[in-house]
Each structure stands twice: as structure tokens, then as C-alpha cells.
Amino acid sequence: MPNTTELNTTELNTDELDAAMENVHRAGMPGLFAEVRAGDQVWRGAAGVADVATGRPVTADMRHRVGSITKTFTAAAVLQQAESGRIRLDAPIGRYLPKLVPGARGEAITVRMLINHTSGLAEYLPYAFPSLKAFPALADTGPESLDDHRFTRFDPVELIELGVTAPAVGTPGGPLGVYSNTNYLLLVQLLEHVTGSTAEQCITQNVIERAGLRDTGFPTGPHIEGPHSQLYEAWLGMIDPPRDYSVYDMSWVGPSASLISTVTDLNRFYGLLLAGEIVGPSSLAEMRRTVRIVSQEGKTIDYGLGLYPTEAPGQDTFWGHGGTVWGAGALAVTRADGGRQMSVAVNMQRWNKLDSTGRPQPHPIDDALAALYRVAMYG
Incomplete structure (x- = not known):
């Protein structure tokens, strides 16, 4: 049965939340944990195992790789620098980093376009991980590079060069952007350029510590410090049984997707952010101005x-971000008025096998997670 802590059940139906969590585990997820908030009421739950070999259970206070949720932290740090006048959102990135994005392209791509993925810069990932070369053409990819690069120490400038020199995926500021980690590695370099410190230091001091997050930080090596789950990657059924990638050098994404956190810290962060306590009201309004982009899953989103x-x-509308890395996934969202929040972490990724056309097949986990999200967000 799920391991549950509850402070009040007036608005949170803990029985439904417990059942929804357990259903995700029964559908095939090794383990997951979550925190849901409604006002001052809090429910935390966990279902399944953190280690399939030993049966060690997951708990709701575990630290977890939260992937591209990191991007909200990075974006907030950039907007803080914009508030101080060190960065202009609509200034060309070439004026700050001319060697990384040279020439006319550097003049056409603005800081804002990097943050909202409308730069047209390609994703570097398939070039850094050769077996993913056909990504997002999933049927032609393979997981071999995941093992090859478990302890590789990537140079972020070299990763940026891979994305900048790859064929463009759109025109700067075009009507449909394309999600690309290259954008956020450039924002990391921008933070370092204008602050004179590492991006990790900047984000830690100005965002993480400002929010009072106790269990959130960037990795200092390939291991996750503190209580955590193993992280199982299935790579579309090509890794069977799924393999543990909890020990991994995260320089392949750096401060664009390497953050480690807890579901409690994520809810605290997004609550404070949407209350205007991490960036100012005008910056928060900028963060909520959306454009249309194509996600890494090939879906068009705002x-x-x-x-x-x-x-x-x-x-109601919720604001937040999701994230995945090898074996780990997380989603954190907060209602626009801050009155309800959900953070969920799962310890397996890419569970959908491919059909004969190379498209991911539906999996019971998909429907079970969607049901959990509905109960957590809307009751």
C-alpha cells in the first residue's frame, strides 16, 4: 500500500490519491512519489519500489533528478539579471557571446528566443550521443550511447557548437519554435558571462537559496547524494529489463537539466515563483507570455x-514544467492563483514500446499517470 502522510483531508481526497498512485505502480511503474497541496493542506504519498532487486520502497522525501524542470530555475536566474540591467531580453545573444553564436545568426537570435525555444538552434543531443543520431525518429535510435557516456565529462562549449553548427530547425523568432537544450546551455554561458561566477553558483544563490529550498542542488559528481531511488531506463523497450542509470555524469545537460530536488521543494519553488517572490511581477508576466513550440515528444505546446x-x-490553468533524464521523470505544476499544487516523480522512463511504424504504443502507465494528474490537480 502507498506510504502516506496527511495533514488535513477537507479538500484533498487522500483515498483517491492513494489509489491513483497505486494504480500507476500496478500499471508497470517501479516506483513513484508525489506531494499535492491545497492551500495549507498537504498530502504526500509513495508507491512501489526504489530498487527492483532488493524491494526497497520509495518514500515521498527522496531526492530525485528532475531534468528540464531545471529550466525554470535557469530562466528565473536570467530574468533576475534582466531586472538588474545586466541582460536585455530582446538583445541579440551575439552581443554577449559572439564566439558561441557568431555573425548574422548571433545578431538575429535574442536572449528571449533562447528562453522560449524560438531561436531555431538544433538540439545537440543526437550529435553528442551517436546512437541517438536519428532522434526524434525513434525507430532508428538505440540506447548504446547511454552506456558509452555514463562517466563522460562533456565540455558545454563543445555541446553548444554541436547544436549551433547543426542544420537549423527554424528561423529566429519564427511562428513555431522547437525545444532545444542548446538554447539553455547558451543561457548558462550568458549567466557566467554577466555574473563572473558559475551558473550553478548564480542559480544556487539567487534562486535556490532565495526560495529556501533545503534539498535542492546541482550534482557534484555522478552520484545522487542523500536518500534516492534507482532510475530505470527502458528506451522504448530496447533495454529489457530496464537498466539503472542513477549513477551518471550529468555534464551532458549541465544546469539546463541536471538539478536534483524533492517534490516538496518543487512545490515550494513554484509557489513562490508564481507569487512573485523569486522574480518581480513584470518578469513573471514575461515568463507567462507563451509562444507555440514543438516539444521533444513532437507535440505542439504553448x-x-x-x-x-x-x-x-x-x-483551471496550472503553470510549471516537466523533465526527464535517463531513467528519471518529474512534473511540477501550480495553479495560476497558487491555491493548488502537484509535484510527481517517477523512477522509469520511455516505457512505451514502438509499433511497426516506429510510433510509441500506448501503455497502461500513460492512462494511470493521467488519472493521477487529474485527481491531484482537480480533485
Whole structure:
């Protein structure tokens, strides 16, 4: 049965939340944990195992790799620098980093376009991980590079060069952007350029510590410090049984997707951010101005400056971000008025096998997670 802590059940149906969590585990997820807040009421739950070999259970206080949720932290740090006058959102990136994005392209791509993924810069990932070369053409990819690069120490400038020199995926500021980690590695370099410190130091001091997050930080090596789950990567059924990638050098994404956090810290962060306590009201309004982009999953979504909206028909809008790395996934969203929050972490990724056309097949985990999200967000 799920391991649950509850402070009040007036608005949070803990029985439904417990059942929804357990259903995700029964559908095939090794383990997951979550925190849901409604006002001052808090529910925390966990279901399944942190280690399939030993049966060690997951708990709701575990630290977890949260992937591209990191981008909200990075974007907030950039907007803080914009508030101080060190960065202009609509200035060309070439004026700050002419060697990394040279020539006319550097003049055409603005800081804002990097944050909202409308730069047209390609994703570097398939070039850094050769077996993913056909990504996002999933049927032609393979997981071999994941093992090859478990302890590789990537140079972020070299990764940026891979993305900048790859064929463009759009025109700067075009009507449809394309999600690309190259954008955020450039923002990391921009933070270092204008602050004179590392991006990790800048984000830690100005965002993480400002929010009072106790269990959030960047990795100092390939291991996750503190209580955590193993992280199982299935790579579309090509790794069977799924393999543990909890020990991994995260320089392949750096401060664009390497953050380690807890579901409690994520809810605290997004609550404070949407209350205007991490960046000012005008910056928060900029973060919530969306454009249309194509996500890494090939879906067209609305995306702001490190934030995107989630809503069901006829329901309230939530703002937040999701993230995945090898074996780990997380989603953190907060209702626009801050009155309800959800953070969920799962310890397996890419569970959908491919059909004969190379498209991911539906999996019971998909429906079970969607049901959990509905219960957590809308009751």
C-alpha cells in the first residue's frame, strides 16, 4: 500500500490519491512519489519500489533528478539579471557571446528566443550521443550511447557548437519554435558571462537559496547524494529489463537539466515563483507570455520563459514544467492563483514500446499517470 502522510483531508481526497498512485505502480511503474497541496493542506504519498532487486520502497522525501524542470530555475536566474540591467531580453545573444553564436545568426537570435525555444538552434543531443543520431525518429535510435557516456565529462562549449553548427530547425523568432537544450546551455554561458561566477553558483544563490529550498542542488559528481531511488531506463523497450542509470555524469545537460530536488521543494519553488517572490511581477508576466513550440515528444505546446501552462477543458490553468533524464521523470505544476499544487516523480522512463511504424504504443502507465494528474490537480 502507498506510504502516506496527511495533514488535513477537507479538500484533498487522500483515498483517491492513494489509489491513483497505486494504480500507476500496478500499471508497470517501479516506483513513484508525489506531494499535492491545497492551500495549507498537504498530502504526500509513495508507491512501489526504489530498487527492483532488493524491494526497497520509495518514500515521498527522496531526492530525485528532475531534468528540464531545471529550466525554470535557469530562466528565473536570467530574468533576475534582466531586472538588474545586466541582460536585455530582446538583445541579440551575439552581443554577449559572439564566439558561441557568431555573425548574422548571433545578431538575429535574442536572449528571449533562447528562453522560449524560438531561436531555431538544433538540439545537440543526437550529435553528442551517436546512437541517438536519428532522434526524434525513434525507430532508428538505440540506447548504446547511454552506456558509452555514463562517466563522460562533456565540455558545454563543445555541446553548444554541436547544436549551433547543426542544420537549423527554424528561423529566429519564427511562428513555431522547437525545444532545444542548446538554447539553455547558451543561457548558462550568458549567466557566467554577466555574473563572473558559475551558473550553478548564480542559480544556487539567487534562486535556490532565495526560495529556501533545503534539498535542492546541482550534482557534484555522478552520484545522487542523500536518500534516492534507482532510475530505470527502458528506451522504448530496447533495454529489457530496464537498466539503472542513477549513477551518471550529468555534464551532458549541465544546469539546463541536471538539478536534483524533492517534490516538496518543487512545490515550494513554484509557489513562490508564481507569487512573485523569486522574480518581480513584470518578469513573471514575461515568463507567462507563451509562444507555440514543438516539444521533444513532437507535440505542439504553448511555452513561455521557462514555464508552460497545463489545463483540462473547462478547468483551471496550472503553470510549471516537466523533465526527464535517463531513467528519471518529474512534473511540477501550480495553479495560476497558487491555491493548488502537484509535484510527481517517477523512477522509469520511455516505457512505451514502438509499433511497426516506429510510433510509441500506448501503455497502461500513460492512462494511470493521467488519472493521477487529474485527481491531484482537480480533485
